[in-house]
Amino acid sequence: MEKHNDFFQDVFDVVRLIPKGRVTSYGAIANYLGAVRSSRMVGWAMNASHAQKKKVPAHRVVNRIGMLTGKHHFTNPFQMQELLEKEGVKVKNDMVLDFDKHFWDPSKELSLT
Numbered sequence: 001m002e003k004h005n006d007f008f009q010d011v012f013d014v015v016r017l018i019p020k021g022r023v024t025s026y027g028a029i030a031n032y033l034g035a036v037r038s039s040r041m042v043g044w045a046m047n048a049s050h051a052q053k054k055k056v057p058a059h060r061v062v063n064r065i066g067m068l069t070g071k072h073h074f075t076n077p078f079q080m081q082e083l084l085e086k087e088g089v090k091v092k093n094d095m096v097l098d099f100d101k102h103f104w105d106p107s108k109e110l111s112l113t
């Protein structure tokens with residue numbers, strides 16, 4: 001379980017770096033952390049993120065096509081969309097509009113130093 005906790009903490013750290021008005025995917029985070037096949041585990045980390053003392057902007061993490069697949073893990077199923085729209089990200093039918101424009105790839109934006 002310790003290994004999962006470390007991975008989750010790494011995920012939280014990356015998610016905290018996503019700028020307002022941008023989104024990334026579970027897979028992009030997994031890839032950045034060197035765990036390419038662990039996008040589902042990133043999703044589990046997002047589910048656990050709501051209990052963190054230091055805020056994790058989990059609403060900025062969507063699936064690989066921009067769908068709000070994690071919306072049911074928020075206080076209400078509309079909160080994820082509301083938080084994104086407050087940051088200027090338009091959402092229609094649970095999909096981020098202009099996904100490519102808003103997509104933030106940690107592998108390109110951050111350097112592993």
